[in-house]
Amino acid sequence: MRKILLAIVAAAPFFMATPRVHAADISPASLRVPDSAFAPAIVDPFRDRPQDNQLANSTKNDPFRSHHSMQYADDQHGADLHRVDGYMQRATWGDVVLSYEASTFQSPSYALNALRDGLYQTSNRSTMKAARSPETCTNVYHHPCAMLPYCLVSCSEGGQEGLYGVAQFNSCLIEVKAEASPAVFDQAKDTIQPALHTIMRVADGLMSQVCALPNATSPSSMDFDLIVTRVEYAGTGPDFSLTRPGLTHVRAGTRVYLSTYVSVTRAPRHCRVDAEFVVRRKQGVSFFNTVSRRVSTSPGLYRMVAVYTPRTPGRDVIVGRIAMLGVARTWTTAVRITK
Known part of the structure; x- marks a missing residue:
């Protein structure tokens, strides 16, 4: 697992050197992907919103909080991922739930740490033996990226089966996932991964504009x-x-x-x-x-x-x-x- 993660993030210094805007200057709304990125899934209007740190820190209100070992932000103790802000969307595709969240962090190194934390936590908590090693997609998006199947609660005991994807672009982090019952997930497995890649591809194009602007450019x-x-x-x-x-x-x-x-x-x-x-x-x-x-x-x-x-x-x-x-x-x- 550690060797694979090192391979996934090996190119990180190159991308971190790219000129960038400050995360605080990025509007959460600019991180939203169009509804068409989820097609044919239907976006839930009540789960299509800016996702501040108070919402992101709640496992009830944030679909990705359980994939991290630390809170996104903790002003009191500082033991956090140093997240600044973000945007979250959720869509349903029959019995499959697709989730997307884009977050900004205080620096590219913090965003990269959040990527590592997401992969480690998902792998360590998953009850699926085959889910210990993430599949890199760095070669697709040309910056640190990976996907990982998981089941955070035993699938044989009613837990949801899922596929988690995460990618880092400078100070921004893209997280996507699909969840369904094991039976539904097995039937839809040939279409779930392409669906997540579609969301990530659209988000990648967005992040290349929003999160990688030269400091002198506005x-x-x-x-x-x-x-x-x-x-x-x-x-x-x-x-x-x-x-x-x-x-x-x-x-x-x-x-x-x-x-x-x-x-x-x-x-x-x-x-x-x-x-x-x-x-x-x-x-x-x-x-x-x-x-x-x-x-x-x-x-x-x-x-x-x-x-x-x-x-x-x-x-x-x-x-x-x-x-x-x-x-x-x-x-x-x-x-x-x-x-």
Whole structure:
């Protein structure tokens, strides 16, 4: 276990050297991931909130408190993880419960200690013999990251089976988990891990903006507009002048582009632009994709594209979202899918 943890956090000094903002300057709301990250799970509106240290220290109010040996913050005794603030979301997917929490810490070293503590505590408390060694995902997200199956109360005695994931990005920590009864978990095991990775991937893109800003960079040094999100035939080139109308009707089975046009007036060189595309129908989210690129020049015009093939007739509502340096813009449009 110790050797694996050392391998997971071996790259930590590199990431800790990345310029960063102070944790106290990060708004808890900026750590929230969009509901689409949980799709097809439904986010609980009563568990979609900023999570201050008072809430985080309570096992009743925080889904991850039981995964740590110490309180997130303890002003009286100081024996804590030095957490500053955070945001928590919970979603249900049938009988599976998905939880997400992003926390800021006083320094990257404290965030890394919280990652280690989460893995050690989950492993030590788990009654699953196979859960002693975490599976690294550092190679996926390129900073300290791991996942670990667990059962904190004996699964044979009615305990919930779960999968815990944790990743550190500078002074921020991402924690995710899925829990269900052993029977349900076994049936859904092939989809649970990809679902958690989807949440972590979306959160990772968010943290790269919110938690890794150079000290000299702030949202005030950046200005951009989301011009439009629309549907275009696949293979068509950019239409920055918007002389070509977007599609309002598409035949099922036709490959199209979901295109978001962005005007960047001012931005730091190589600033990252994250685009998110969500297609909704009455029954929920039918398509979700994210695309990222770097700003090469500013001012400049950019097109972000996701490839989409509608399969059945109906009305698709398309939500395009652009995020830069923690600031987001959205655009909603619709297209009719015909036979």
